[in-house]
Amino acid sequence: MEEALSDQQHNNTWNVTVNGGAPQMGTGNVQHNTFGYDPQQLAAFTREVLEAAHRGDVPAEVEADAEALQAELATSEPDEGRVRQLTQRVWEGTVKYAPPVLATGAAQAVAGFLGIPIGF
Numbered sequence: 001m002e003e004a005l006s007d008q009q010h011n012n013t014w015n016v017t018v019n020g021g022a023p024q025m026g027t028g029n030v031q032h033n034t035f036g037y038d039p040q041q042l043a044a045f046t047r048e049v050l051e052a053a054h055r056g057d058v059p060a061e062v063e064a065d066a067e068a069l070q071a072e073l074a075t076s077e078p079d080e081g082r083v084r085q086l087t088q089r090v091w092e093g094t095v096k097y098a099p100p101v102l103a104t105g106a107a108q109a110v111a112g113f114l115g116i117p118i119g120f
Contacts, residue, residue, distance in 0.1 A: 042087060
């Protein structure tokens with residue numbers, strides 16, 4: 001009996017299946033899952049676009065869309081469909097008129113939200 005227990009202790013097998021990530025074992029590991037959009041990152045991107053608008057780098061319609069996006073994000077319960085629609089329009093205007101704004105971290109987050117790869 002003692003011999004059987006001893007053999008079991010030495011035959012521990014670990015099987016780890018990882019799909020799309022790196023395995024982590026041990027204590028103190030934290031996983032953060034983010035789904036949808038981060039309102040703070042969208043707000044930062046919107047401020048950057050509005051700053052470009054105040055410099056005259058984007059036309060009035062892009063500025064109006066950015067202001068509408070800013071207002072929607074400021075509501076207590078932003079409509080995700082409207083946020084996505086306005087973000088898409090602001091993004092397209094920024095790509096066309098103010099590409100340097102796309103180099104910011106906030107723009108990278110917005111690209112992820114929209115599912116648009118950014119290549120520089």
